[in-house]
Amino acid sequence: MRRLRIIGIGAGNPDHLTLQAVAALNTLDVVFLPDKGSEKGALRALREEICRRHVTRPDIRMVPLAVPKRAEAGNDYRGAVDDWHAALAEAYERLFRDHLAEGETGGLLVWGDPALYDSTLRIVEAVCARGLALDYDVIPGISSVQALAASHRLVLNGIGESVLVTTGRRLAQEGFPQNAGSVVAMLDGEQAFAAIDPAGLEIWWGAYLGAETEILASGPLAEVSEEIRRRRAEARAAHGWIMDTYLLRRSR
Numbered sequence: 327m328r329r330l331r332i333i334g335i336g337a338g339n340p341d342h343l344t345l346q347a348v349a350a351l352n353t354l355d356v357v358f359l360p361d362k363g364s365e366k367g368a369l370r371a372l373r374e375e376i377c378r379r380h381v382t383r384p385d386i387r388m389v390p391l392a393v394p395k396r397a398e399a400g401n402d403y404r405g406a407v408d409d410w411h412a413a414l415a416e417a418y419e420r421l422f423r424d425h426l427a428e429g430e431t432g433g434l435l436v437w438g439d440p441a442l443y444d445s446t447l448r449i450v451e452a453v454c455a456r457g458l459a460l461d462y463d464v465i466p467g468i469s470s471v472q473a474l475a476a477s478h479r480l481v482l483n484g485i486g487e488s489v490l491v492t493t494g495r496r497l498a499q500e501g502f503p504q505n506a507g508s509v510v511a512m513l514d515g516e517q518a519f520a521a522i523d524p525a526g527l528e529i530w531w532g533a534y535l536g537a538e539t540e541i542l543a544s545g546p547l548a549e550v551s552e553e554i555r556r557r558r559a560e561a562r563a564a565h566g567w568i569m570d571t572y573l574l575r576r577s578r
């Protein structure tokens with residue numbers, strides 16, 4: 327049987343890597359390195375830094391994976407994502423058959439934690455459903471949500487209240503939900519925080535969390551929304567990419 331380890335590597339700081347992840351890295355015969363997205367330079371740099379610092383096996387193999395591009399979603403977001411996952415499952419299956427021998431262990435290094443807005447586990451399930459026998463496990467990582475909370479010295483939930491983790495797309499469509507205490511928004515290319523009604527809301531925003539380039543801003547949404555938009559645009563232009571996350575909560 328082929329063995330696969332899906333390892334969360336943290337959200338941008340090499341020191342996020344847990345001792346469990348380091349131990350798992352050193353059980354690998356092969357590391358698969360997917361290459362994707364506008365932030366790919368940062369992803370690649372973090373993965374390389376982690377391997378340089380922590381992999382002690384001299385004979386470990388690094389195998390790149392060209393990730394197929396997702397088609398423009400149009401009105402059918404779910405359909406576009408399903409098609410993309412099917413293409414990815416096919417590519418991953420081919421890769422595992424070609425580069426991972428029976429009895430060997432491969433690793434996929436996942437940004438943040440594999441349980442949050444990441445397709446790796448769904449794709450690996452799809453690879454198994456296609457008929458490739460894989461024994462796989464998951465090593466948790468520090469997610470950008472945890473990094474956001476730590477950098478702002480925040481507890482995510484109000485006392486006894488709920489936290490909703492959602493996407494910028496949904497927040498823009500639905501506004502701040504009536505029944506949520508706090509909302510964490512990820513994947514917000516559309517800057518939904520600037521599109522919703524800011525009345526009575528506070529924001530804690532962070533970009534490049536955990537990295538040396540980290541930027542933080544917080545305050546009443548009506549007052550800081552413009553500043554965040556400006557700093558976001560400047561940082562994006564300077565780095566060529568941006569990843570940001572934020573918490574919204576009703577002011578007390």
Ligand SMILES: C[S@@+](CC[C@H](N)C(=O)[O-])C[C@H]1O[C@@H](n2cnc3c(N)ncnc32)[C@H](O)[C@@H]1O
Nearest residue numbers: 337338438439469470512513534535569570571
């Ligand atoms: C595809 S999701 C991956 C999330 C990841 N699995 C995690 O646990 O953080 C990418 C989104 O995560 C957030 N994100 C990831 N890393 C970040 C960072 N270092 N700083 C700010 N946001 C980050 C952003 O909202 C970005 O759009």
